[in-house]
Amino acid sequence: MSEYFRDIGSGITTILTGMGITLRHFFNAVKRKGDAGIDEDNYFSQVDGLVTLQYPREAIPTPEIGRYRLYNDIDDCIGCNQCARACPIDCIAIETIKVTKDDLAVCGKTSGGQQKRFWVPVFDIDVAQCMTCGICSAVCPTECLYHTQVSDFSEFSRDNLIYHFGNLTKLEAESKRKKLEEEKKSAPAPKPKPKPKPAPEAGSDKDSM
Amino acid sequence: MNASLNTWSDALSELYLFGLPIGLVIIAAVPLVFIALYALTYGVYGERKISAFMQDRLGPMEVGKWGILQTLADILKLLQKEDIVNKSADKFLFVIGPGVLFVGSFLAFAVLPFGPAFIGADLNVGLFYAIGIVALEVVGILAAGWGSNNKWALYGAIRSVAQIVSYEIPAAIAILCGAMMAGTLSMQQFNLLQQGEYGFIHFFLFQNPIAWLPFIIYFIASLAETNRAPFDIPEAESELVAGYFTEYTGMKFAVIFLAEYGSMFMVSAIISIVFLGGWNSPLPNIGPLALNDWTTGPVWGAFWIVMKGFFFIFIQMWLRWTLPRLRVDQLMHLCWKVLTPFAFVAFVLIAVWEIYVK
Amino acid sequence: MQELEKAEYSSVRVTPKGEDRVIIEKDLSSEEMILNMGPQHPSTHGVLRLECKTDGEVVIEAEPYLGYLHRCFEKHAEMVDYPGVVPFVDRMDYLASMNNDFAFCIAVEKLLDIEIPRRVEFIRVIVSELNRIASHLVAIGTYAIDLGAFTPFLFCFRDREHILNLLEWTSGARMLYNYILIGGVAYDLPQGFKKRTLEFVKYFRPKALELQKLLTENEIFVKRTKGIGMMPAEVAINYGWSGPMLRGSGVDWDLRKEDAYSIYPELDFKVCVPDGKSSDIGDSLSRHLVRAMEMEQSLDIVEQCLEMMPEEEGFDPKAAIPKRIRPKAGEVYGRAENPRGELGFYIQSDGKSTKPLRCKARSSCFVNLSAMKELSLGQLIPDLVAIIGSIDIVLGEVDR
Numbered sequence: 001m002s003e004y005f006r007d008i009g010s011g012i013t014t015i016l017t018g019m020g021i022t023l024r025h026f027f028n029a030v031k032r033k034g035d036a037g038i039d040e041d042n043y044f045s046q047v048d049g050l051v052t053l054q055y056p057r058e059a060i061p062t063p064e065i066g067r068y069r070l071y072n073d074i075d076d077c078i079g080c081n082q083c084a085r086a087c088p089i090d091c092i093a094i095e096t097i098k099v100t101k102d103d104l105a106v107c108g109k110t111s112g113g114q115q116k117r118f119w120v121p122v123f124d125i126d127v128a129q130c131m132t133c134g135i136c137s138a139v140c141p142t143e144c145l146y147h148t149q150v151s152d153f154s155e156f157s158r159d160n161l162i163y164h165f166g167n168l169t170k171l172e173a174e175s176k177r178k179k180l181e182e183e184k185k186s187a188p189a190p191k192p193k194p195k196p197k198p199a200p201e202a203g204s205d206k207d208s209m
Numbered sequence: 210m211n212a213s214l215n216t217w218s219d220a221l222s223e224l225y226l227f228g229l230p231i232g233l234v235i236i237a238a239v240p241l242v243f244i245a246l247y248a249l250t251y252g253v254y255g256e257r258k259i260s261a262f263m264q265d266r267l268g269p270m271e272v273g274k275w276g277i278l279q280t281l282a283d284i285l286k287l288l289q290k291e292d293i294v295n296k297s298a299d300k301f302l303f304v305i306g307p308g309v310l311f312v313g314s315f316l317a318f319a320v321l322p323f324g325p326a327f328i329g330a331d332l333n334v335g336l337f338y339a340i341g342i343v344a345l346e347v348v349g350i351l352a353a354g355w356g357s358n359n360k361w362a363l364y365g366a367i368r369s370v371a372q373i374v375s376y377e378i379p380a381a382i383a384i385l386c387g388a389m390m391a392g393t394l395s396m397q398q399f400n401l402l403q404q405g406e407y408g409f410i411h412f413f414l415f416q417n418p419i420a421w422l423p424f425i426i427y428f429i430a431s432l433a434e435t436n437r438a439p440f441d442i443p444e445a446e447s448e449l450v451a452g453y454f455t456e457y458t459g460m461k462f463a464v465i466f467l468a469e470y471g472s473m474f475m476v477s478a479i480i481s482i483v484f485l486g487g488w489n490s491p492l493p494n495i496g497p498l499a500l501n502d503w504t505t506g507p508v509w510g511a512f513w514i515v516m517k518g519f520f521f522i523f524i525q526m527w528l529r530w531t532l533p534r535l536r537v538d539q540l541m542h543l544c545w546k547v548l549t550p551f552a553f554v555a556f557v558l559i560a561v562w563e564i565y566v567k
Numbered sequence: 568m569q570e571l572e573k574a575e576y577s578s579v580r581v582t583p584k585g586e587d588r589v590i591i592e593k594d595l596s597s598e599e600m601i602l603n604m605g606p607q608h609p610s611t612h613g614v615l616r617l618e619c620k621t622d623g624e625v626v627i628e629a630e631p632y633l634g635y636l637h638r639c640f641e642k643h644a645e646m647v648d649y650p651g652v653v654p655f656v657d658r659m660d661y662l663a664s665m666n667n668d669f670a671f672c673i674a675v676e677k678l679l680d681i682e683i684p685r686r687v688e689f690i691r692v693i694v695s696e697l698n699r700i701a702s703h704l705v706a707i708g709t710y711a712i713d714l715g716a717f718t719p720f721l722f723c724f725r726d727r728e729h730i731l732n733l734l735e736w737t738s739g740a741r742m743l744y745n746y747i748l749i750g751g752v753a754y755d756l757p758q759g760f761k762k763r764t765l766e767f768v769k770y771f772r773p774k775a776l777e778l779q780k781l782l783t784e785n786e787i788f789v790k791r792t793k794g795i796g797m798m799p800a801e802v803a804i805n806y807g808w809s810g811p812m813l814r815g816s817g818v819d820w821d822l823r824k825e826d827a828y829s830i831y832p833e834l835d836f837k838v839c840v841p842d843g844k845s846s847d848i849g850d851s852l853s854r855h856l857v858r859a860m861e862m863e864q865s866l867d868i869v870e871q872c873l874e875m876m877p878e879e880e881g882f883d884p885k886a887a888i889p890k891r892i893r894p895k896a897g898e899v900y901g902r903a904e905n906p907r908g909e910l911g912f913y914i915q916s917d918g919k920s921t922k923p924l925r926c927k928a929r930s931s932c933f934v935n936l937s938a939m940k941e942l943s944l945g946q947l948i949p950d951l952v953a954i955i956g957s958i959d960i961v962l963g964e965v966d967r
Contacts, residue, residue, distance in 0.1 A: 260717070260718075261720055264717070264718050264721040265725055308953055360600065386574070438715060439715065439787055442949070446609055446611040447609050447715060448948055450609060531716075531718060531781070532716060532785065532789060533716035535790075535791070536625060536790075536791055536947060536948065536949045538947070539787075539791075
């Protein structure tokens with residue numbers, strides 16, 4: 001019998017405690033949390049009250065380190081293919097064409113001063129597949145492949161999520177291939193193979209944007 | 210004075226247009242319009258906002274200023290939805306279920322006095338009718354649950370029937386305590402008896418030292434009767450998916466929801482009529498400040514009863530967003546072993562008080 | 568025959584005082600109903616499917632069916648090189664990715680036999696303990712929602728958000744970090760991390776207390792969980808339970824103590840075992856209490872680590888990462904204390920390849936879930952929900 005009354009008593013008191021807590025929050029609802037990022041000093045001094053941020057208009061800033069949309073700075077890309085090999089889910093597709101000798105200057109150097117030896121007509125990243133693990137950017141020797149802070153990049157069509165970073169158009173790529181082939185024919189081949197299949201050449205020198 | 214209070218309604222009830230009792234229809238329509246408006250605005254929207262504020266959220270914010278038109282948008286969405294009756298359902302029961310549920314929760318509004326002038330039917334057994342007619346909801350729930358031909362819906366329906374029928378006992382005894390204090394079952398009479406220049410002092414809750422006990426018991430039991438948390442086991446979303454309305458879509462679903470909010474207001478109105486003076490102003494006359502007289506009248510009456518109803522609805526929501534859910538057997542334990550004995554004790558004590566002390 | 572069947576099935580419901588009940592029910596001819604709970608059910612925490620045989624509200628038998636979230640982790644692991652496995656490991660128990668990474672890296676490092684810089688160990692422990700708090704917050708929150716209390720759930724998620732922000736600040740991702748790498752961590756802790764984390768600890772302590780008052784001490788919550796899903800210690804050990812589940816049954820077992828990996832032996836903490844005052848040892852409430860206690864404990868550990876962590880200017884957390892990870896031929900079993908129990912990886916290497924020859928994950932949730940059949944015996948449906956909630960499964964880890 002005493003347990004019966006104790007249960008009723010503790011039931012009432014704990015329910016009232018709980019109701020007190022929710023009521024306190026209810027009256028606290030006049031205050032709202034700001035949208036300071038975690039790296040700002042006032043982060044924990046602004047968390048009393050409503051915490052919802054109305055997303056498209058307000059958002060917590062992504063930290064500098066944030067790994068979201070994958071981006072390739074093709075001007076710096078040397079076409080080494082390491083990222084594509086490292087990617088655990090193969091979401092990067094790369095095709096390269098060896099640069100002919102006369103084009104080396106046109107192809108240019110990376111911002112680090114390294115001579116680029118490959119055209120990269122195809123550098124496709126399927127960000128729909130990308131799981132933002134960051135392994136590719138870790139292996140990138142020129143640090144041209146990196147994750148940006150852009151976290152919202154939804155699209156209506158899935159095809160739009162395949163990002164093309166290649167620095168040659170199809171036509172240009174075709175002509176570069178021909179050029180390479182030609183060079184190889186004329187020069188008695190000291191180096192047998194560039195990365196992709198070589199093809200006969202015909203000159204045209206458009207540079208890479 | 211009693212006669213003058215009803216002049217509005219008398220005038221209305223004698224209003225005939227083209228030989229039709231339009232006035233009577235208006236009187237009956239007032240609660241109908243009210244419930245629809247309330248369920249649209251305060252009921253659903255209020256519940257969402259209150260729950261949001263208690264949980265440190267903002268709640269609906271997009272449709273209209275502070276999301277005030279959110280419920281309207283929801284209704285529009287629900288209207289456009291396909292009205293699915295699943296193949297294996299018992300079509301008749303499935304369709305009739307929400308209707309019965311809605312009518313059941315709505316019939317009691319006939320005897321609720323919305324102020325001195327507005328009352329659908331001032332029955333001499335109004336209170337009895339109001340408690341009794343709620344039982345019709347059970348039929349609707351059972352029809353919905355059984356007709357869905359879904360195991361979860363069936364569980365929900367069975368739980369709900371057991372729950373509502375059980376909780377009617379402590380609820381009825383608690384209400385009887387109020388009836389004993391009043392000596393009548395007429396709803397309007399209840400209000401008139403709690404009228405007075407000292408405002409809330411005349412309310413039955415403060416007229417009797419034990420009145421708080423049936424008041425609390427009725428409040429708890431009414432939560433269970435309207436399937437509100439912590440007694441929302443018939444629709445326990447984490448156990449039974451959605452309980453007896455698992456299979457409902459579109460407007461039928463909306464009707465079930467409307468019925469829930471309707472009966473929430475109904476029990477809140479009954480508890481405020483029986484224990485808290487209904488449409489009487491709680492403000493007392495203090496010397497020259499005749500607050501009570503100033504705040505009494507047909508419109509003020511409607512204001513007070515609606516406010517009191519909303520107050521109890523707020524407490525219902527407050528409880529819902531604080532507490533976990535009880536288990537089926539604990540629910541029955543609470544009903545039969547806690548509330549019912551205490552209701553009997555209150556009944557006897559109030560009887561003793563009314564006969565020997567007062 | 569009929570009699571025998573009936574007798575058998577009524578004897579299934581072993582209730583402490585069930586003698587009369589069994590006799591009564593022998594006379595009633597009733598039919599069992601097969602009830603499919605899940606995979607689309609609100610409280611099966613994902614895509615678990617339970618096939619329940621029910622008699623009224625009483626569950627006579629519940630059989631879990633798995634595999635709805637099977638993503639071939641083990642096969643995947645054989646297809647990619649060692650660093651490439653880590654992001655897949657993240658996705659096993661997606662609520663505690665740091666701890667998963669930690670366990671996998673421990674296994675591979677054991678195989679490679681490499682030395683880890685001391686600061687890296689501290690960073691690892693800090694982030695995985697923070698993630699443990701986040702994971703337990705989800706566990707407690709979803710447990711509350713299973714029992715019908717919505718508000719504690721959102722409070723838990725509100726606080727978890729801060730941990731996710733902290734970890735995003737550290738690692739760049741919010742849930743699937745790929746932060747702990749084989750031989751190191753991806754980045755050093757950001758500037759001001761220590762200060763902010765200490766602020767978080769200060770912020771979180773009162774919130775945990777509020778949660779305790781709102782949920783753990785609530786009479787309805789206690790009534791719903793106390794004595795439900797009892798699991799005696801011996802049975803729990805026989806089922807291979809681990810983590811908070813095993814500790815909830817009163818067994819003093821914590822891999823952080825038993826294996827003493829990383830820098831845990833230097834830290835001062837006690838294994839959380841319920842005292843049995845407010846709960847019956849081995850019930851759902853005990854398991855819940857263990858999780859609540861572990862949150863506090865993790866806060867202590869984080870504080871201690873931040874205190875003890877050696878500060879190094881220009882520290883390179885990737886210094887110890889081998890250039891090419893190609894372990895010698897052999898096999899290894901590495902394990903760590905995941906928020907849900909012992910997460911272990913058995914890795915076989917042929918010595919030639921940079922890919923594991925075989926990688927088997929010993930998933931804590933999977934093992935814990937295996938006792939479902941025993942736990943659900945003769946419970947009511949609401950109790951079944953309470954039991955599933957107390958097991959705290961993450962289907963990503965169960966199915967892998």
